[in-house]
Amino acid sequence: MAIAESTLQKGSGGISVRQRKMLTHAAIFLILVGLWEIGSRTGWLDPLFYPRPTNILRSFWLIYIANGNIWFHLYATMVLVFAGWLAGSILGVGLGALVGFNPLVRRFLKPYVIVLEATPRIAVAPLLIALLGFGAPSKIAIIMLVCFFAPFINTLSGVVNVNEDRLELFRSLGASKMQVLRKLVLPDAIPVIMAGERLALTAALSGALVAEFIQRDEGIGSLILIYTRNLNMASAFACIFTLTIVGFLIFRGMERLDLWIAYWKSETGMKRVGARRARQMKGDI
């Protein structure tokens, strides 16, 4: 691999294939941004709704450094997202496990699950506000509502779809119900639960924004609302791009967490944990 790459490097005058790709991407991006800039300067794009990229950059500078007013809101949104996600996850995983382990409960709950799945859950948000009033509790409740479903369904299916052969193995070893749960069902369900958690976190971000749009007190959502109302589109765009970055980091973070928790699904994970086990048992074997 290394040899092949270095040969390629020589062939194209000191630039590797990868670097060339990056350069192409950067060039296309700059051209697009440049066209946008020219478009809004010449009035071909309405500068009110399509603020110049340079203005957006200036807004970034303003809200992050000169005024620094975004930090408070960014913090508020992130706290909300993680609190709601955590609450929704606990609810989803707990309920999923509970339902998964009780065939009877499962049978009677099924129609409600179908109804719940068909209802756009965000529609219930105003009711939650009426019930809990404005403030953090109702916001968190809204996020819980939008993000608990994926962990719930995934935990349920993970718990229900236990491999029959493995179950028989545990039975033949005389394992207790608790042991089957801890040593078989839960570890087996972890990858699929993690997949649910990934969806839940993305949903939590959207849920937080909706909650902030409705309540308009703090957070990036209310900030976007205020800026658009004042026709300060450049700052609104800066907020939106901030969310793009947040969304990307969340995605990457969940990917990392997934690799770390479901270590047996990747070569690097198995190498890491396998080496740790070898160190731990070194003296005994």
Place this chain on the structure above:
Amino acid sequence: MDGAGSVQKMSGSVVGAQRLGKTFGDGSVVALEDATFDIRPGSFVSLVGPSGCGKSTMLRLIAGLIGKSSGELMVHGKSVEGPRTDVGMMFQKATLLDWRTAIENVLLPTEVSRTVTKADRKHAADLLRMVGLKDFLFAYPSQLSGGMQQRVALARLLQTGVDLLLLDEPFGALDEFTRERLNVELMRIVTELKSTTLFVTHNIAEAIFLADQVFVMTPRPGRIAQIVEVPFDRPRPLSIQTSPEFNALVAEVRDILGEDH
């Protein structure tokens, strides 16, 4: 129980069955009928026959995973009433846990019954070395070949420390070369450990090569047609399969199984 005589007789054997039967459903599927046999301590018994003749059913009855429908079944002198931990089973699928290293998989039976000690870990490592996996103690199942996974499953079975091993076509999914090598190793190991072994296969030569006794089984209803004694000492070399005595036994079993085998 039909008297003191039978108790006396069965106490000398690891597994004793009298007119043992198992039906499924409303009784219309007769999986096993009228099986009577005694298995001596330390002996190797092969169960051979076409699929559906009740081989797996017999092992599952002995392991207590399913209940009998009729007759008597004693293991280690006690009637089988439910799943028991003094019997170990191994299947065609290795059924390892993906999230555990080889040695952690081997330690599972111990972990289920009590707290794992230093000595247990040492024992598990020794067993993995014994089945030829000394360099793979900390490998995960997905990093192992099918044959190696079955070796781990065998080590896990031996880790239980039980002296009665029930093997249901354990190497049936492996290629012929791997299977033959594992058979030779299995014979060496169980002979050394003096384990009583029941081994299910539908390969006649394999059944004879490994066993002291071959239970020849026929289907619909599943029953033991005949018990064939194999007179060779264990462990025995692969080359024994070319001897006239061996081939005479193969012919005998084939004859009992009838035209279709």
